[in-house]
Structure formats: C-alpha cells, structure tokens
Amino acid sequence: MRPSAGACLRIWIHSGQARHERYYNYGNDESSDTLTHFQGIYYAGKGIYQAPFDAVLANGEAKIGIAYVKRLADGSFSREALWQTFPEQSTGSLLSNDSVAGPGSLGAFNNGNATSFASLTDTQAYLEVAQSLL
Numbered sequence: 001m002r003p004s005a006g007a008c009l010r011i012w013i014h015s016g017q018a019r020h021e022r023y024y025n026y027g028n029d030e031s032s033d034t035l036t037h038f039q040g041i042y043y044a045g046k047g048i049y050q051a052p053f054d055a056v057l058a059n060g061e062a063k064i065g066i067a068y069v070k071r072l073a074d075g076s077f078s079r080e081a082l083w084q085t086f087p088e089q090s091t092g093s094l095l096s097n098d099s100v101a102g103p104g105s106l107g108a109f110n111n112g113n114a115t116s117f118a119s120l121t122d123t124q125a126y127l128e129v130a131q132s133l134l
Helices: 124-130
Strands: 006-011 018-024 035-038 042-045 048-056 062-070 082-085 093-101 104-110 114-120
Touching: 006 035, 006 048, 018 062, 042 093, 062 093, 062 124, 082 124
Parallel strands: none
Antiparallel strands: 006 018, 035 048, 042 048, 048 062, 048 093, 062 082, 093 104, 104 114
C-alpha cells in the first residue's frame, strides 16, 4: 500500500474483499514525494470515473483538480490517471476539491477567509481522452 497516493479499488460488500487496487500519484510519477488524496470517486459514464483530488508536491506547491481513471474490461483500473488541474487564482488559493458531478466541482477556497467554492469546468474533453487510458 502507498499511503501517499490516491487509490481506486473494488470492494465486494458481502465478503469485504478488495480487488483491483490501483494507486495514483499526481502526474503519474510513482517515484515522487507527492502526497495525493482523492476526495471520493464518481462514475461519469462509459467506464470512466472522476476523482476530485488534492495534491501537495515535494516543494510544498498544492495542486487541486479532477483525476480521471478508466475501469477496464477485466474490472481493473487504468495504469495511469488523466489529471485536470485547476488554474491558480489571483484572488486567493484553492484549498481542496471535495466533490464533483459532471462539470461541477465544490471545494474550499482561501481569500483571506476560508470559504467554499463552486465552479463549472470543461470536463467533456477530459472524459473523451480518458477513453484511451489503458
């Protein structure tokens, strides 16, 4: 288990067994000291899942956005994720992306006071490209 990476896995409710575990580090760099946390995983359709993420790079820089992973025919998840990173904000900083539904995201924002944000992003292009994940 890699505690510094976001994880996707399938759990059978009746037996409690976990299978097809896959860990993702921001940027698909397994050797980095990046801390990546998924805030949940949501089915987006056509075998693609969206996971709102927060990542802290080794230099302390924060990255916030949505990771896209593909469920393969054998039930496992793609080897890599596709990362949609939200742009830096001039009026404050994004602290977390807590939930995603289609193009909508909700999370925490700091503009001197911690507050919440809601945004719409262009997820369609990412959903289409994620179809090519292996």
